[in-house]
Amino acid sequence: MICPRCKTLGEKSDLQKVSISGIEVDICQECGGIWFDKQEFGQVISASQSDIKHIHSLLENTREFDKTKDVELECPKCGQLMFKYRYMYTSNIYIDSCEKCEGIWIDKGELLQIIEYLDQASKVDPEKEAAVLVKLNQIKLEYQQREKEFIDSLVRLDDRAKNPTSKAFGEVLQSIYSFLYKKGL
Numbered sequence: 001m002i003c004p005r006c007k008t009l010g011e012k013s014d015l016q017k018v019s020i021s022g023i024e025v026d027i028c029q030e031c032g033g034i035w036f037d038k039q040e041f042g043q044v045i046s047a048s049q050s051d052i053k054h055i056h057s058l059l060e061n062t063r064e065f066d067k068t069k070d071v072e073l074e075c076p077k078c079g080q081l082m083f084k085y086r087y088m089y090t091s092n093i094y095i096d097s098c099e100k101c102e103g104i105w106i107d108k109g110e111l112l113q114i115i116e117y118l119d120q121a122s123k124v125d126p127e128k129e130a131a132v133l134v135k136l137n138q139i140k141l142e143y144q145q146r147e148k149e150f151i152d153s154l155v156r157l158d159d160r161a162k163n164p165t166s167k168a169f170g171e172v173l174q175s176i177y178s179f180l181y182k183k184g185l
């Protein structure tokens with residue numbers, strides 16, 4: 001396979017097979033990019049960090065690439081234009097993916113960035129966690145309060161229904177009760 005990144009620079013560079021924790025991926029020794037066939041990416045992400053760092057060190061001395069001058073890449077496997085997506089929605093890492101063969105291309109250094117990003121994301125900040133719990137509790141209390149107000153208002157409606165000015169009103173109330181009953185409330 002020809003490197004999709006080098007191709008955009010008018011160069012032909014063959015990808016070479018290397019193994020990360022027993023998973024074969026294709027690397028470019030010119031630009032330091034890595035090609036993952038379908039599902040290989042997920043497997044490598046959960047591979048041992050020391051293996052990933054080893055591959056990373058192999059590609060360290062490759063050409064630097066200015067990501068701000070990024071262009072659309074062709075899938076090295078099936079030639080289709082790949083689309084870029086933001087890894088995990090919140091990272092600042094943009095990777096190329098082929099819709100057709102589901103392969104993934106990542107540029108130099110991005111694998112390590114992804115590993116570091118996942119590492120950070122897995123560390124729960126106890127302060128943030130406590131703040132979320134407080135907020136959740138607040139929402140629960142507010143909800144209970146509203147529920148109580150709703151039931152109180154039904155009771156008031158019920159009082160009015162016992163002294164009906166309109167028969168239809170009593171019927172509406174009856175249907176609300178049977179609705180609540182069906183819901184198990």
Ligand SMILES: [Zn+2]
Nearest residue numbers: 003006028031
């Ligand atoms: Zn390349």
Ligand SMILES: [Zn+2]
Nearest residue numbers: 075078098101
């Ligand atoms: Zn493809």
